[in-house]
Amino acid sequence: MLHSPRLTSLALTIAMVIGAPLALAAEPAKPAAIPATTVSAPSAKAPLPLEELRTFAEVMDRIKAAYVEPVDDKTLLENAIKGMLSNLDPHSAYLGPEDFLELQESTSGEFGGLGIEVGMEDGFIKVVSPIDETPASRAGIEAGDLIVKINGQPTRGQTMTEAVDKMRGKVGEKITLTLVRDGGNPFDVTLARAVIQVKSVKSQMLEDGYGYIRITQFQVKTGEEVGKALAKLRKDNGKKMRGLVLDLRNNPGGVLQSAVEVADHFLTKGLIVYTKGRIANSELRFSADPADASEGVPLVVLINGGSASASEIVAGALQDQKRGVLMGTDSFGKGSVQTVLPLNNDRALKITTALYFTPNGRSIQAQGIVPDIEVRRAKITAEQDSENFKEADLQGHLGNGNGGADRPSGKGGGAKPRPQDDDYQLSQALSLLKGLSITQGK
Structure with a gap:
């Protein structure tokens, strides 16, 4: 459904990770899925830098001979590998056994x-x-x-x-x-x-006809959970919804495939995202299928500076396809894809292998997604209307000639708190959906 012809096992079993650094949700990769020539091909064409290798060996010998405390070869070599990865970009890293295990645990949604x-x-x-x-x-x-x-x-x-x-x-x-x-x-x-x-998906009805879905991060099953949330909201509402808020604020990202699945729940055609890298298998294209789990419901997407990578893929796709209105503040701006490459002894490399682009060819890297309507955080202070006096409060007032009950003033206490009552951005999103519902006659 979501797989383009170019989608290979590299993206599925090698977990292309696009989350915030050291907070990833990636499916553990299988070593057999990586052809040895795929990774080594770019460097195999150039001769080995013998002079630099001699320098490396000399530095290693000097440290072993002169450092104030003894250092074994294993420690020196592991530190060299870490340095090799850490100086590439902020998102590439060498994962020791504990780090690799933590990454796998974060995929399942539970970690310390x-x-x-x-x-x-x-x-x-x-x-x-x-x-x-x-x-x-x-x-x-x-x-x-x-x-x-x-x-x-x-x-x-x-x-x-x-x-x-x-x-x-x-x-x-x-x-x-x-x-x-x-x-x-x-x-x-x-x-x-x-x-x-971490429960990646939460949903509820904000008001009659208006639903709310929040995605905290993109785990392996997030796409499936969003589908279930949409079905539950339709059931709770009893009919087709008049509007939906998709909340991606403070969502650091996660698994690429999950981001594609979520976007596809709201799109019926067209490109969702594509990636470009040096190796052939890193160049992927993901398109939407005709099914529409959202039933075309008017959509507002909330983003902010904590919305990164996978969140930006979803927001960018919905914005480019004009499927929803983006509201909030500029997103984080992480437009690179990391691939987890398992090594021996329960270790792995997490390296940046590609950049991703929105359907219109925009790279989000270091720029982020700009919302259609900027709405910054603000505090909501509710004012009391209990002192207002209305015509219906007057003794002997005339009734309404068209029928219907009188509407005198009165305290509306006891109302159950709602998420939009103290969340200004969410309140504005709901107001926009109501306006769209009126103008579109829904």
Whole structure:
């Protein structure tokens, strides 16, 4: 359904990962799926740099002979591999057994930690987004916060892997992060590590006729879960919906295939995304099939600075195909695809193999998706209308000649809180959907 003729096992079993750094949701790859010549072909044409290899061997010998403490060959070689990957781009990395296992656990939606997706900015660790219902989100950590210290130790100069390792630990142990928000003064947040169980899709009816789906990250089964959420919303509403909000805010990304499946639930034709890379199997095209799980319902998509990669694929496809209105603020701007290549001894390489492009040929890399309507975060303050006095309150007032009950003033207390009551962006999205419903006569 979603597979183009060019979609090979590389994308399916080698998990093309497009999430935020070190917060990936990728399906473990199978070594047999990678032809040995595919990866080595580009470098096989050039002769080995003998002079540089001699220098490498000499440096290794000097360290072993002169470093203040003994260092074994295995440690030196593993450090060399890590350095080789870490200097390519922020998203390529060497995954040791623990890191590789954590990546596989994140695919299943359960892993240990604080619930923070992170990246690098000016040598500091930057929060891409907190994950819903985790210690990080409950502590009030926000997308864009800089983590300048971990338990009092500065993060500047550390690699992202080192910083993430320090934030991980035993479940229940407390950790203090020193944060800087919007260039302000540093402040401390203390939180306890927990087992992070991420439910990638949440849905509910906002009002009669208007549904809401939030995707927290793109896991292997997210596309299937969105399909079920759409079916449940139709059932709960009892008829075709008049509008839907798709919330991708603070969604750091995940598995490419899941992003394609989600976009396909709202599209009936045309390109969803395509990728370009150096190796043949990294050039893929994904198109929509004619089925429409959303039944063409008017759509508003919410994005912000924490919406990265897979979120940007979905938002970009829906924007280019004019399937929905994008609302919020500019997205994160990660337009590269990572492929997980398993090695021996439960290790793997995670390397950037391609860039992805929206249907209209836009690269999101380092630019992001610009919403159709910019709506920034704001606090909602409800004003009381109880002091208003209406005609229907007057004793002996005339009735309505056309029939119908009188509508006097009165307190409307006891109403159940709704998500849009204290979420300005969501409130604006719902208002837009109502306007579209009126103008389109639905």
